[in-house]
Amino acid sequence: xxxxxxxxxxxxxxxxxxxxxxxxxxxxxxxxxxxxxxxxxxxxxxxxxxxxxxxxxxxxxxxxxxxxxxxxxxxxxxxxxxxxxxxxxxxxxxxxxxxxxxxxxxxxxxxxxxxxxxxxxxxxxxxxxxxxxxxxx
Amino acid sequence: xxxxxxxxxxxxxxxxxxxxxxxxxxxxxxxxxxxxxxxxxxxxxxxxxxxxxxxxxxxxxxxxxxxxxxxxxxxxxxxxxxxxxxxxxxxxxxxxxxxxxxxxxxxxxxxxxxxxxxxxxxxxxxxxxxxxxxxxxxxxxxxxxxxxxxxxxxxxxxxxxxxxxxxxxxxxxxxxxxxxxxxxxxxxxxxxxxxxxxxxxxxxxxxxxxxxxxxxxxxxxxxxxxxxxxxxxxxxxxxxxxxxxxxxxxxxxxxxxxxxxxxxxxxxxxxxxxxxxxxxxxxxxxxxxxxxxxxxxxxxxxxxxxxxxxxxxxxxxxxxxxxxxxxxxxxxxxxxxxxxxxxxxxxxxxxxxxxxxxxxxxxxxxxxxxxxxxxxxxxxxxxxxxxxxxxxxxxxxxxxxxxxxxxxxxxxxxxxxxxxxxxxxxxxxxxxxxxxxxxxxxxxxxxxxxxxxxxxxxxxxxxxxxxxxxxxxxxxx
Numbered sequence: 001x002x003x004x005x006x007x008x009x010x011x012x013x014x015x016x017x018x019x020x021x022x023x024x025x026x027x028x029x030x031x032x033x034x035x036x037x038x039x040x041x042x043x044x045x046x047x048x049x050x051x052x053x054x055x056x057x058x059x060x061x062x063x064x065x066x067x068x069x070x071x072x073x074x075x076x077x078x079x080x081x082x083x084x085x086x087x088x089x090x091x092x093x094x095x096x097x098x099x100x101x102x103x104x105x106x107x108x109x110x111x112x113x114x115x116x117x118x119x120x121x122x123x124x125x126x127x128x129x130x131x132x133x134x135x136x137x
Numbered sequence: 138x139x140x141x142x143x144x145x146x147x148x149x150x151x152x153x154x155x156x157x158x159x160x161x162x163x164x165x166x167x168x169x170x171x172x173x174x175x176x177x178x179x180x181x182x183x184x185x186x187x188x189x190x191x192x193x194x195x196x197x198x199x200x201x202x203x204x205x206x207x208x209x210x211x212x213x214x215x216x217x218x219x220x221x222x223x224x225x226x227x228x229x230x231x232x233x234x235x236x237x238x239x240x241x242x243x244x245x246x247x248x249x250x251x252x253x254x255x256x257x258x259x260x261x262x263x264x265x266x267x268x269x270x271x272x273x274x275x276x277x278x279x280x281x282x283x284x285x286x287x288x289x290x291x292x293x294x295x296x297x298x299x300x301x302x303x304x305x306x307x308x309x310x311x312x313x314x315x316x317x318x319x320x321x322x323x324x325x326x327x328x329x330x331x332x333x334x335x336x337x338x339x340x341x342x343x344x345x346x347x348x349x350x351x352x353x354x355x356x357x358x359x360x361x362x363x364x365x366x367x368x369x370x371x372x373x374x375x376x377x378x379x380x381x382x383x384x385x386x387x388x389x390x391x392x393x394x395x396x397x398x399x400x401x402x403x404x405x406x407x408x409x410x411x412x413x414x415x416x417x418x419x420x421x422x423x424x425x426x427x428x429x430x431x432x433x434x435x436x437x438x439x440x441x442x443x444x445x446x447x448x449x450x451x452x453x454x455x456x457x458x459x460x461x462x463x464x465x466x467x468x469x470x471x472x473x474x475x476x477x478x479x480x481x482x483x484x485x486x487x488x489x490x491x492x493x494x495x496x497x498x499x500x501x502x503x504x505x506x507x508x509x510x511x512x513x514x515x516x517x518x519x520x521x522x523x524x525x526x527x528x529x530x531x532x533x534x535x536x537x538x539x540x541x542x543x544x545x546x547x548x549x550x551x552x553x554x555x556x557x558x559x560x561x562x563x564x565x566x567x568x569x570x571x572x573x574x575x576x577x578x579x580x581x582x583x584x585x586x587x588x589x590x591x592x593x594x595x596x597x598x599x600x601x602x603x604x605x606x607x608x609x610x611x612x613x614x
Binding site for chain 1: 202203204205224227228229265266320323324333334335373376377379380383384387388391399400401403544545546547572574
């Protein structure tokens with residue numbers, strides 16, 4: 001099953017299209033795409049493991065909060081997520097993420113936040129997932 | 138979408154569907170062709186759906202696609218029926234611009250511009266994740282959040298008289314540091330006194346044209362004199378305050394029965410606890426940004442003092458004005474002949490109060506507040522003066538800059554294989570940045586010609602053209 005992401009054109013900001021076989025993989029793909037944008041495609045190690053918990057009001061909110069958590073960890077703590085095992089609950093998630101915790105010097109681009117604008121999260125007819133997120137840069 | 142032309146500079150989106158008021162866009166016919174290309178007019182119509190919106194959902198000629206609100210959008214809300222929307226302020230709360238005048242002229246710098254640009258780049262912390270040279274404790278940061286630019290002046294960054302020429306005197310009242318999350322404080326604490334990245338800049342320029350000699354004299358700007366413009370905001374602290382508030386506001390919108398055409402427009406009634414909490418936190422971010430620009434100003438003054446071997450007082454370097462671009466404020470406006478207290482959202486727009494308005498600094502009372510309109514790094518910027526026209530028609534609001542026409546990726550593509558630094562240097566503009574990518578994203582062609590924007594504003598009577606400033610040395614974030 002295919003999985004990936006690409007950048008979409010947006011006048012002032014930056015948008016990402018994501019696709020993956022499952023919702024959990026879609027969220028992991030989003031995290032990796034975000035780190036790739038922040039570091040301009042740096043290699044990220046997966047040596048350090050951390051546990052994360054996110055509460056959200058619904059699945060689209062969960063997607064935004066998850067990506068903003070990944071963003072916060074990168075910007076404020078220098079922790080770059082490389083991989084994530086996610087367990088999705090009705091509205092939140094638990095994650096075991098692996099990454100590197102000395103990544104501040106690898107940050108090349110600024111993303112202020114992942115926004116709710118024009119947000120799309122869809123389960124396709126074949127059961128796979130896709131999403132579009134707009135980021136303020 | 139139906140759009141009716143009203144006159145040479147005005148266009149209306151008639152009230153349709155769930156819109157509570159019409160949309161009103163200020164633009165020329167030529168600019169409208171670009172504006173129609175993206176979905177920013179849809180965003181103008183979406184804002185018109187929010188509860189308690191008064192008059193019209195407004196858009197300035199620098200309008201372009203944002204998230205939720207369009208960039209260049211202005212909306213005012215009724216005190217009782219209306220809402221506050223963090224998305225209508227944006228992530229970079231109180232992103233804004235200030236202008237300093239100097240006693241220097243072009244001949245003082247012509248031969249030394251390359252060195253001067255390097256010196257400014259060294260003196261101003263800039264770029265992705267740029268850090269403050271001052272280590273702040275959390276207790277000190279709380280003082281910054283409560284006191285704004287006043288904190289900076291009290292701690293040796295600038296002059297007491299600077300405060301008289303900052304919007305709101307550099308301090309929003311009602312700022313409650315306890316309303317700001319630990320995350321937001323941690324994100325902002327290392328960054329106070331840094332420019333940031335993207336479209337933030339510090340620019341040495343020269344007054345190239347004077348359109349209104351008497352107002353220019355009041356602003357202290359003469360043809361041939363050098364100026365410094367600083368564009369920055371509330372850094373990570375503001376982004377996190379916005380982010381935190383959106384979480385609350387999404388739930389608040391549902392609880393208060395507000396239907397959202399776009400989740401980013403989530404909002405809460407002005408009298409609600411969620412709105413009050415947002416105002417307390419937003420005001421802290423506003424104050425952080427005022428203190429930030431105040432510290433950057435001090436770094437510029439100190440560096441120019443060192444570079445020219447003349448005291449900063451001798452060099453002039455007086456603050457002309459400091460305006461906010463991304464803000465929600467309580468203001469009194471006359472609507473249909475009656476004075477009302479409104480919550481005015483300016484998202485990529487500036488205040489532009491005219492002569493005689495009580496909030497205009499005493500020095501400018503007779504001519505209106507200075508309205509600072511930066512263009513792109515390769516062309517020019519403008520200083521305008523607020524008019525009563527804006528007070529009457531746009532809740533005292535005006536454009537904030539040129540506005541993008543190209544996405545960042547399209548700009549990078551257009552810059553590929555070119556040396557943007559060299560192209561600008563050949564034209565006498567020394568650009569410095571830690572990031573080639575930023576400079577590529579910020580090429581002139583990525584922006585509207587700010588003179589088109591300003592001509593609409595002037596023509597529509599929202600502000601008067603005073604001077605045009607051309608860049609000489611630019612530090613880009």
